[in-house]
Amino acid sequence: MRAVEAVMECLKAEGVEVVFGYPGGANIPTYDGFVDAGIRHILVRHEAGAGHAAAGYAKATGKVGVVLSTSGPGATNLVTPIMDAMMDSVPIVFITGQVRTELLGTDGFQEADTLGITMPAVKHSWMIQHPLEVPRVVHEAFHVARTGRPGPVLIDFPSDLSQADIPYEPVSDVQLPGYQVTTEGNVKQIRQAAKALASAKRPVLYAGGGIILSGAAAELTELATADRFPVTTTLNGLGGFPASNEQWLGMLGMHGTRAANYAMDEADLICAIGARFDDRVTGKLSEFAPRAKFIHIDIDPAEISKNVPAHIPIVGDAKSVLARLVAEYRALEADPGRLEEWWQRIHGWQERHPLTYEDSADSEIKPQRALQAIYEATGGEAIVSVDVGQHQMWAAQYYRFEQPRRWLSSSGLGTMGFGLPAAVGAAVGCPDDTVVCVTGDGSIQMNIQELATCVIERLPVKILIINNGYLGMVRQWQQLFWDKRYSEVDLGNVPDFVKLAEAYGATGIRLDDKATLMDGLKQALATEGPVVVDIRVTREENVYPMITPGAAAREMVG
Amino acid sequence: MSVVGDPGTKADLLSLEDLEASGRMRTGRKHVLSILVENKPGVLTRIAGLFARRGFNIDTLTVGPTDDDHISRVTLTVDGAVHPMDQVTKQLHKLVNVLKIRDLDPTDTVAREMALFKVAADGAQRAEVLQLCEIFRGKVVDVTRRSIIIEITGTTDKVEALEAQLRPFGLIEMMRTGEIAISRGRGET
Numbered sequence: 001m002r003a004v005e006a007v008m009e010c011l012k013a014e015g016v017e018v019v020f021g022y023p024g025g026a027n028i029p030t031y032d033g034f035v036d037a038g039i040r041h042i043l044v045r046h047e048a049g050a051g052h053a054a055a056g057y058a059k060a061t062g063k064v065g066v067v068l069s070t071s072g073p074g075a076t077n078l079v080t081p082i083m084d085a086m087m088d089s090v091p092i093v094f095i096t097g098q099v100r101t102e103l104l105g106t107d108g109f110q111e112a113d114t115l116g117i118t119m120p121a122v123k124h125s126w127m128i129q130h131p132l133e134v135p136r137v138v139h140e141a142f143h144v145a146r147t148g149r150p151g152p153v154l155i156d157f158p159s160d161l162s163q164a165d166i167p168y169e170p171v172s173d174v175q176l177p178g179y180q181v182t183t184e185g186n187v188k189q190i191r192q193a194a195k196a197l198a199s200a201k202r203p204v205l206y207a208g209g210g211i212i213l214s215g216a217a218a219e220l221t222e223l224a225t226a227d228r229f230p231v232t233t234t235l236n237g238l239g240g241f242p243a244s245n246e247q248w249l250g251m252l253g254m255h256g257t258r259a260a261n262y263a264m265d266e267a268d269l270i271c272a273i274g275a276r277f278d279d280r281v282t283g284k285l286s287e288f289a290p291r292a293k294f295i296h297i298d299i300d301p302a303e304i305s306k307n308v309p310a311h312i313p314i315v316g317d318a319k320s321v322l323a324r325l326v327a328e329y330r331a332l333e334a335d336p337g338r339l340e341e342w343w344q345r346i347h348g349w350q351e352r353h354p355l356t357y358e359d360s361a362d363s364e365i366k367p368q369r370a371l372q373a374i375y376e377a378t379g380g381e382a383i384v385s386v387d388v389g390q391h392q393m394w395a396a397q398y399y400r401f402e403q404p405r406r407w408l409s410s411s412g413l414g415t416m417g418f419g420l421p422a423a424v425g426a427a428v429g430c431p432d433d434t435v436v437c438v439t440g441d442g443s444i445q446m447n448i449q450e451l452a453t454c455v456i457e458r459l460p461v462k463i464l465i466i467n468n469g470y471l472g473m474v475r476q477w478q479q480l481f482w483d484k485r486y487s488e489v490d491l492g493n494v495p496d497f498v499k500l501a502e503a504y505g506a507t508g509i510r511l512d513d514k515a516t517l518m519d520g521l522k523q524a525l526a527t528e529g530p531v532v533v534d535i536r537v538t539r540e541e542n543v544y545p546m547i548t549p550g551a552a553a554r555e556m557v558g
Numbered sequence: 559m560s561v562v563g564d565p566g567t568k569a570d571l572l573s574l575e576d577l578e579a580s581g582r583m584r585t586g587r588k589h590v591l592s593i594l595v596e597n598k599p600g601v602l603t604r605i606a607g608l609f610a611r612r613g614f615n616i617d618t619l620t621v622g623p624t625d626d627d628h629i630s631r632v633t634l635t636v637d638g639a640v641h642p643m644d645q646v647t648k649q650l651h652k653l654v655n656v657l658k659i660r661d662l663d664p665t666d667t668v669a670r671e672m673a674l675f676k677v678a679a680d681g682a683q684r685a686e687v688l689q690l691c692e693i694f695r696g697k698v699v700d701v702t703r704r705s706i707i708i709e710i711t712g713t714t715d716k717v718e719a720l721e722a723q724l725r726p727f728g729l730i731e732m733m734r735t736g737e738i739a740i741s742r743g744r745g746e747t
Contacts, residue, residue: 119604120611124654127599144654178596178657195572268574293577302648309579332571 003131004033006168010138020050024070026097029162045449049421051081056422061429065092072110083121087412091150100160123151131164143174148181149300185316193295194328200269209236210274212404219322232260236411243400253281255393258353261553271295274318277307287552363513367537371398377521382434387419387443390472393543395438417446427459441467454530455505463532501532512536585638593632594658601655618736669739673717678728679706694720
């Protein structure tokens with residue numbers, strides 16, 4: 001059997017249904033394998049699109065994404081999606097073509113040191129050095145990508161080796177002596193955590209993307225409702241706790257709610273679960289949650305005490321640790337009355353500082369209103385992929401998620417151009433769901449070419465462009481912190497997104513009047529196939545509230 | 559930390575005041591990490607790259623084979639006054655090719671390095687240099703009319719002491735290997 005056919009067998013054995021990719025010189029042999037393999041392949045229009053599509057697929061389905069590209073530029077075009085997946089812990093297997101082994105190190109045509117270039121951005125990587133290694137390496141790659149703290153892995157595959165004839169034998173187990181994952185938390189530590197929670201008077205549960213990755217949303221709700229613990233999540237943790245639950249404080253951090261940030265600031269105990277105390281969450285680190293003790297639950301030991309020292313560290317999988325923690329906590333029969341005062345204080349903040357904005361007096365559409373309308377028009381049940389910038393923050397604030405894996409955001413790396421391909425991946429992985437891509441007029445142009453993929457693959461993605469003609473977030477910072485000296489942020493009125501959509505064979509709609517906004521959105525959602533909605537919004541609107549860069553959480557403005 | 563009982567005993571809930579945080583501690587001393595790694599291409603790059611991007615400084619680094627062809631040993635020294643050692647070791651553990659890390663306890667470890675000193679030693683100075691070499695139990699491995707090369711093995715302190723003594727004579731060049739270390743007693747390092 002040719003080595004590429006062995007790759008196909010391995011992919012099938014791993015349950016791969018779909019691969020996102022782009023062929024080129026060095027991976028033509030691999031693409032030949034697809035002709036008979038019976039694995040769906042989505043041909044993107046740029047390798048970065050393949051990488052982000054695999055991320056969208058993985059985030060929406062919980063399965064491992066698979067990406068193929070050729071050597072050289074094909075591989076370097078994947079650097080951004082690889083780093084993106086690393087920052088958000090997304091399980092993706094990247095298989096890059098490489099020049100023939102005899103050309104390695106000679107600056108051959110389309111040769112790049114892919115392993116070297118991607119090394120700081122992968123969880124692990126392999127270069128195939130002998131065709132007999134192929135099955136073992138592919139299975140090791142999937143194992144490393146999906147277990148523990150998930151992440152991107154890469155296999156670099158020289159084209160001559162991919163054509164070699166090998167005896168294929170299925171690999172049943174993976175042996176990586178240097179790779180061990182602790183999933184069960186230490187029982188004594190969990191008991192300590194339960195006691196700490198039971199004696200806390202101002203506790204907060206602070207959950208991150210780990211809740212989603214671990215499938216622990218139900219367990220988080222269990223723990224929260226085992227008493228009346230207030231819950232906040234990070235940007236990446238949205239959907240990990242139902243927004244309709246009265247114990248939900250909203251997102252925390254730079255553009256989080258005041259209630260969430262003030263609660264962190266005054267907490268006496270913070271229980272962090274699958275979160276990593278990112279600077280966008282903590283604000284000024286030295287003034288972050290100054291009164292709090294910390295329980296930190298994470299499957300990655302290196303995250304514990306990285307930014308904030310943990311008093312009770314628990315290394316393990318959030319789902320199993322939380323289940324155990326709930327049981328231990330219930331056994332303590334803590335007095336729920338002790339949280340009464342705390343809730344009064346939180347309710348005070350919630351009443352005084354709800355998420356709000358000033359609506360326009362005329363027909364102009366405020367971007368926040370657009371997001372509220374999108375939430376209502378989709379019944380709050382869509383899979384929402386976003387790009388990066390103001391629209392992302394408004395979406396995080398105004399789209400209220402009830403379930404995990406509905407919110408697809410490039411949260412750690414903040415990659416403009418993530419939204420549309422991520423929506424492609426989600427639409428492929430979840431064909432029965434409504435998939436919308438909320439994007440900006442800046443971000444959408446960073447991977448607009450994937451509109452062709454949507455049309456060709458008949459993916460009914462609804463692309464909702466919050467169009468203010470600006471790189472809005474940078475403009476906001478220039479306005480607030482740089483004396484309104486606007487520098488290179490005005491994108492002008494180009495292109496005409498409606499005509500562009502039509503040129504691609506999609507439907508284009510423009511909405512610029514708040515009176516027709518809701519009907520327009522409903523019409524777009526009811527239209528078959530991919531639709532681009534150009535929503536013209538107030539040009540100079542700011543995202544509030546805000547922890548200004550370098551400031552403490554209690555000093556929120558706006 | 560307060561004493562805690564079994565679940566169900568409400569009487570002795572944990573006192574938050576008594577909890578002390580660990581982690582991010584600076585130990586204030588030099589650490590010798592003895593690391594077993596899979597003998598695979600790129601392993602050293604992964605370790606060096608990890609240190610570079612996390613801003614950790616490697617003071618010395620040696621790599622050599624072990625009695626198993628598939629496994630190499632990396633010995634590196636890091637300043638625990640500057641870097642949080644638990645972050646350094648935890649991040650190293652995340653590398654798939656890293657099999658085992660030991661942060662060697664200095665009181666329970668034999669550590670040695672080798673150095674070669676090329677000293678300008680002509681005429682009257684020569685006798686003095688040779689005498690120093692003998693005191694430090696060094697070995698003369700090359701002699702020309704105008705120079706001597708001295709080989710010395712020992713602890714870092716000893717190597718540095720000889721270096722300080724030789725410098726006034728005119729130290730033309732110096733090569734040091736960096737430390738290798740092994741734990742005392744029967745147990746494996």
